[in-house]
Amino acid sequence: MSETRIRDEICRLGRSLFERGLTPGSSGNISVKLDDGGWLVTPTNASLGSLDPARLSRLGADGKLLSGDAPTKEVPLHTALYQTRNAARAVVHLHSTHSVALSMLPEIDPRAALPPMTPYYLMKCGHTALVPYYRPGDPAVADAIKGLAGRYSSVLLANHGPVVSGDTLEAAVFAIEELEETAKLYLLLRGLNPRYLSPEQVADLTRVFGLVLPEHGHEHN
Numbered sequence: 399m400s401e402t403r404i405r406d407e408i409c410r411l412g413r414s415l416f417e418r419g420l421t422p423g424s425s426g427n428i429s430v431k432l433d434d435g436g437w438l439v440t441p442t443n444a445s446l447g448s449l450d451p452a453r454l455s456r457l458g459a460d461g462k463l464l465s466g467d468a469p470t471k472e473v474p475l476h477t478a479l480y481q482t483r484n485a486a487r488a489v490v491h492l493h494s495t496h497s498v499a500l501s502m503l504p505e506i507d508p509r510a511a512l513p514p515m516t517p518y519y520l521m522k523c524g525h526t527a528l529v530p531y532y533r534p535g536d537p538a539v540a541d542a543i544k545g546l547a548g549r550y551s552s553v554l555l556a557n558h559g560p561v562v563s564g565d566t567l568e569a570a571v572f573a574i575e576e577l578e579e580t581a582k583l584y585l586l587l588r589g590l591n592p593r594y595l596s597p598e599q600v601a602d603l604t605r606v607f608g609l610v611l612p613e614h615g616h617e618h619n
Contacts (some may be wrong), residue, residue, distance in 0.1 A: 401509065404430050404567070405451035411571050412440065415492065416447030425493035425559070427470040430567050431480060435459030438529040439476065441467035447564060472537030475555075478543035479563045483551060486563035486571040493559040496581040501528060501554040511554050511594070512580050514595040517603055522576040523552040525612050531556040552577055558569060 429439035455469035564570030
């Protein structure tokens with residue numbers, strides 16, 4: 399895909415996420431890795447609902463700004479995912495309500511923030527890690543992501559929001575939407591003793607769809 403098309407795709411999908419209430423105000427950011435090793439990223443203080451393709455931040459492989467507006471302060475977060483997830487070509491970070499709420503609950507297992515509720519959650523997200531709270535833009539969040547050693551494509555930042563990588567921008571968007579819907583399901587069913595997928599059903603999905611799930615995912619009963 400040409401850089402021009404990628405710029406248009408970032409703006410189209412950003413607007414879609416914003417218009418459906420998945421990241422309010424100027425929150426959230428998107429990046430896409432380019433063939434030359436550099437990347438495009440949404441600017442700081444920009445609403446995903448009104449991005450200008452020509453003003454997206456164009457970074458070189460060294461992370462320095464080459465053109466466009468100043469980039470989001472979450473560049474270290476995106477960089478850490480690209481460095482640890484070799485297949486990652488895009489990263490999406492939102493402040494979606496239900497995922498943020500989930501990240502604040504005391505019972506959440508940092509190794510598997512959500513139980514295996516639906517097949518599409520596992521197929522799109524795998525397990526989701528929870529990392530501790532850091533202020534937005536804190537470079538220490540990159541160290542926390544690196545500490546996951548690339549095992550997770552979907553991560554919850556405590557009291558902040560989800561961040562998901564994908565092999566395409568569309569895949570990353572679909573996965574973060576699935577994460578948000580699953581978080582919503584969890585909150586709707588919390589305390590009602592719902593049936594989750596059994597270990598046998600998870601194993602079947604893993605075998606049929608070739609899923610690679612992090613080891614030591616929490617077993618929810």
